[in-house]
Amino acid sequence: MLNPVWLNTFATVAASHSFTDAGRQLRLTQSSVSEHIRRLEEHVGRRLLVRDTHSLALTADGEAMLVHARMILEAMTHAELQFRSPRLRGRVRLGSSDDVALGPLPSVLAAFRRTHPDVELEITIGMTGRLYEHLDAGSIDLLIGKRRIGDPRGIPLFSGQLEWLGLTGTEVDLDQPLPLILVAEPSVTRAVVLDSLAAVGARWQVVCTSSSYAGCIAAARGGLGLTVRSHFLAGRGLSPPVNRAALPELPKVEFIALGAKHLSRPAETLLEILQNSDLRGEWAGE
Structure with missing residues (x-):
């Protein structure tokens, strides 16, 4: 049986990319974290992490184990909340x-x-x-x-990687300011995008402002310009510009x-x- 303590330590290491940070979060010594990982790897008979003095990465087996670990830990959390806590109202x-x-x-x-x-x-x-x-x-x-x-x-x-989106097939004229479609202030995405463009000296023009992402998507579908969304929310009818590799790189949020x-x-x-x-x-x- 997989020990949930080992699984929790493994999931925390995978999320933090550091034995030291994982130990700090779990209030464990670094040697205890290492021991949990070692025992989990011995139990399953697979190498889960590749570690050197500068980096930490999951193996293919480690990536698969992380999926199972998260499912098991979440199921245990749900069970504990349901049966150990009074019925909430x-x-x-x-x-x-x-x-x-x-x-x-x-x-x-x-x-x-x-x-x-x-x-x-x-x-x-x-x-x-x-x-x-x-x-x-x-x-x-x-x-x-x-x-x-x-x-x-x-x-x-x-975290979510921000992406440029425009009407499918759009090729941006790089000699002109970027035509931006952004949500209105106060918006974290708007601030991040404009700060990132300013940092690289890019030129832009806000051609449309909306109170919602739905409005930005509608304007982008109408061909007004480029909008920005997290990569997991690409809008129907929109895609990254044809020459997206030439556009300023956007950060993660x-x-x-x-x-x-x-x-x-x-x-x-x-x-x-x-x-x-x-x-x-x-x-x-x-």
Whole structure:
């Protein structure tokens, strides 16, 4: 039988890419982390990690084990929440950016609903910048969205690579300013994109601003210019420009969960589910 302690250590090492960081998160010595990995590898008879003085990487068997480890740990978390905790009742006011709502949010809501069917969920969808304002004002309990630049708060969940998207077949005229279609401020994505362009001295012109990603997608489908989305949310009818390799490279953005200072037990439980879900690490979509 696979030891869940070993699996948890392995999953933490894989997410942090460091034995030292994993030990810090788990409150274990580095030698204990190494011992857990060694015993797990001996148990399955496969090499799971390749490690030298400068890097740490998963083997093919390690990647497969990580999938199983996350499933097992998530199932154990759900079982513990259901059978060790009192039956929860109440309401959770959850804020989610619309890219998360269109991506991984449904699986999280399903997991929460299965274990806590008596809790009412009130979901607010909006730009991450607005969600921070709602959280600080006390009108929502939790938010799932992108980490605001310069804000250290939040539990890291996964990262998403930003991509240029335009009407399929678009070739950008590189002699002209980039025609941008962006969500309105306050937007984490907007700030990240403009900061990245400024850093490389690129020229741009905002040709369309929308209050939602749906509006940006509509404008891009209309051929107005380029928009930006996380790689797991490419819009129908849109694709990267033909000459995308010549465009400024876009960064990854970090998606986080963040709770208010004082949480109800239902809200605290949903935050725990997020923290222990398979979103941790590199969520690549379904």
